[in-house]
Amino acid sequence: MKTSDDLGDLRGKRVLVRSDLNVPLDHSGETPVITDDGRVRASVPTIKKLLDAGGRVIVVAHLGRPKGTPEAKYSLQPVVGRLSELLGVPVAFATDTVGESAKATVEALEDGGVAVLENLRFNAGETSKDEAERGVFADQLASLADVFVSDGFGVVHRKQASVYDVAQRLPHAAGGLVLTEVEVLKKLTVEPERPYAVVLGGSKVSDKLGVIDNLLGKADRILIGGGMVFTFLKAKGYEVGKSLLEEDQLETVNGYLKRAEELGVEIVLPVDIVAAEAFSAEAEHGAVAADQIPADRLGLDIGPESGTLFASKLADAKTVFWNGPMGVFELAPYSDGTRAVAQALIDGDGFSVVGGGDSAAAVRTLGFDEQAFGHISTGGGASLEFLEGKTLPGIAVLES
Ligand code: ADP
Ligand code: MG
Numbered sequence: 001m002k003t004s005d006d007l008g009d010l011r012g013k014r015v016l017v018r019s020d021l022n023v024p025l026d027h028s029g030e031t032p033v034i035t036d037d038g039r040v041r042a043s044v045p046t047i048k049k050l051l052d053a054g055g056r057v058i059v060v061a062h063l064g065r066p067k068g069t070p071e072a073k074y075s076l077q078p079v080v081g082r083l084s085e086l087l088g089v090p091v092a093f094a095t096d097t098v099g100e101s102a103k104a105t106v107e108a109l110e111d112g113g114v115a116v117l118e119n120l121r122f123n124a125g126e127t128s129k130d131e132a133e134r135g136v137f138a139d140q141l142a143s144l145a146d147v148f149v150s151d152g153f154g155v156v157h158r159k160q161a162s163v164y165d166v167a168q169r170l171p172h173a174a175g176g177l178v179l180t181e182v183e184v185l186k187k188l189t190v191e192p193e194r195p196y197a198v199v200l201g202g203s204k205v206s207d208k209l210g211v212i213d214n215l216l217g218k219a220d221r222i223l224i225g226g227g228m229v230f231t232f233l234k235a236k237g238y239e240v241g242k243s244l245l246e247e248d249q250l251e252t253v254n255g256y257l258k259r260a261e262e263l264g265v266e267i268v269l270p271v272d273i274v275a276a277e278a279f280s281a282e283a284e285h286g287a288v289a290a291d292q293i294p295a296d297r298l299g300l301d302i303g304p305e306s307g308t309l310f311a312s313k314l315a316d317a318k319t320v321f322w323n324g325p326m327g328v329f330e331l332a333p334y335s336d337g338t339r340a341v342a343q344a345l346i347d348g349d350g351f352s353v354v355g356g357g358d359s360a361a362a363v364r365t366l367g368f369d370e371q372a373f374g375h376i377s378t379g380g381g382a383s384l385e386f387l388e389g390k391t392l393p394g395i396a397v398l399e400s
Contacts, residue, residue, distance in 0.1 A: 001182070001398045002173040004050060007147045011054035011111050016145035017175065018162045019043040020152035020378060021061035021079045021116075032078040036361070037086075039154070040079060042378045044086045046151045046175035047114060051089070056109040058145055059083075059116045060097065060162050061152065068124030070096075080116050091116055097123050098140035106144050117144075126161045138165035151175025154379035156394030157386075163394040174398050177378065182395060184353055184375045185386045193318035193351065194220055199310070199341055201226025202324025202358065205246050205253065210388035211323070212256055216265055221317070223268040223310050225302040225326035225337055232257070232269055238291040241275065242298040268313050272303025274327065274334055281331040300334040301327025307340030314344040323356040323384065329366065338362050346372045355383040 004010075020039050025032040034040070043059075050057045064074040077093060084091040092115035094105035105115045120126045125137025138161040142148070148170040150156070155163050156178060166172075174182070188196075198219040200208055205228035215222065224232055227244035234240050235253040260267045269290065275297035276285035287303035288294065302310070307326075314320055322345060326337030342363055345352040354360055355377040363370060370376055377383045385392060 001179065001395075003179060004046075004053070004149055004173045004175065007149075007171060007173050009054075010050060010147075013055055013147055014058060014106060014109070014145040015050050015055035015147050015149060016058045016060060016141065016166065016170065017047060017050065017149045018152045018155070018166070019047070019059050019061045020154035021059075021076060021083070022063050022154065023079060025063075025078060027073060032073075034078060034082055036364070037082055038360070038364075039378055040082050041086060042177055043151065044083070046149065046177055047083075048087060049176065050149065051087070051112050051114055054111045056106070056111060057114040058106055058109070059114065060120055060141065061116070062121040062126070062155070063119050064121075066119060066121045068121065068127070070118070070122040074119050074121070076116055076119050083116065087114065089114065094118055098137070098144065102144060120162050127158075128161075134161045134165050137161040138169055141166050142169035145170060148172040149175045150394060150398055151177045152394075153178050153181040153377075153382055155382070156379070157382040157390070157392045159393040164397050167394075167397040172398060178395070178398075180375075181377060181379065181383070182386075184377070185383060187351065188319065188321050188353060188387065189218065189389075192218065195317045196319040197221040197223060197314055197317040199223045199225070199314070199320065199322040200324050201228065201326045201338075202356065203227040203244065205231045205249050208324065208384065209249065209252060210390075211384055214387060214389040216256060216259055216263060219265060221266040221268055221313055222260070223313055225270055225306070225310070225341070226324045228324070229270060229302070230299060232267075233290055233293075236269070239293060239295065240299065241293040241295050243275075243293065244298070266313075268310065270302040270306035270337075271309060272305045273299040274301040274303050274337070276300050276334075279328070281333055285333055300331070302337035304336065307337050310337075311340055311344035311347075314341070314348055317348060318350040320345055320348065320350055320352040321387070322352065322354050323359055323380070325358055325362045329362045335362075335366060339366050342366060342368050353377065355387075356380040
């Protein structure tokens with residue numbers, strides 16, 4: 001993949017940068033408030049580098065899921081202020097993406113100046129499945145710039161105008177964030193240092209089947225917790241009460257258990273579960289053996305013995321990939337399993353990668369120092385698809 005250094009002298013050039021500025025906003029007050037600016041912070045180094053090189057930087061991004069037309073609550077305007085603070089320079093803002101405001105804003109840029117254009121997804125062409133419709137929008141975007149830098153790792157698995165099509169229309173390069181993420185993912189898939197342990201949790205087993213499938217051939221141990229574990233426990237013949245269960249995945253999961261055994265991959269399941277009377281922090285709850293979940297309770301976390309067991313399986317790992325909380329960490333009584341895994345990653349001396357939006361949020365809300373982990377990915381979906389062994393269109397186009 002080319003880097004921005006391969007784009008030549010950027011002075012006088014208009015550099016279109018696809019960033020991921022899709023931050024959560026709290027709209028309850030008078031003005032929207034960014035509740036987690038992680039993605040803005042992650043976007044800053046690439047933008048700064050391009051500005052320092054004298055480029056006229058045009059940042060494009062999406063926010064939320066507008067349906068192809070402008071909607072005030074999805075405006076990128078609130079993000080512009082934060083970006084400006086972090087960059088330490090003024091940031092211009094265009095109130096449309098490829099219209100009169102965008103053209104005038106780009107026209108007014110000087111070398112080393114930066115502007116953000118309004119939400120890409122206010123334009124139906126951005127996410128259209130129709131290549132021609134996407135192409136028209138990509139042409140409009142491309143006409144605003146001389147070169148393109150792809151840095152929105154969170155969207156590189158999407159075949160979208162600003163990710164895929166625009167790269168076919170302009171000299172292009174990968175931004176620093178995309179380069180780092182891809183490098184990390186390669187460490188997890190190409191000759192990972194062993195022992196290699198993978199910890200999977202989160203709500204749905206069906207979201208992560210592809211990853212399990214692909215990593216069964218690569219990892220030495222796969223530890224499973226979270227809501228998805230109950231489909232595994234059920235597959236082993238245990239009763240899981242009112243816990244999350246994906247009945248239709250039982251057969252697939254059974255197949256994985258068999259294949260793991262054949263391949264000599266250790267599947268580590270919890271030995272105890274925190275089972276509660278209801279999905280609530282106030283509900284009666286307690287740890288029970290994993291094969292003794294009462295019919296009227298639901299499992300909301302792995303139990304303390306499982307936390308210890310999981311930590312022991314991570315202690316000597318040289319590579320760890322973790323995706324998905326071990327329990328409903330948002331509710332204090334069910335956060336200990338997730339905390340135990342995060343702590344084990346910090347205590348170990350292997351290379352640890354945290355992927356997944358909720359997992360990254362868990363690490364932060366439980367008060368862990370992000371720097372203590374090898375890498376916290378900014379793109380849950382993108383990193384999962386990479387680990388599934390899929391081709392990511394936004395990466396493939398940069399490699400072409
Ligand atoms: P990520 O975003 O890290 O990939 P997911 O989106 O797959 O993670 O899952 C995160 C969600 O899973 C969290 O909101 C958490 O509350 C939920 N979860 C974890 N364990 C359970 C459980 N036992 N029952 C229900 N939900 C769970
Ligand atoms: Mg999630």
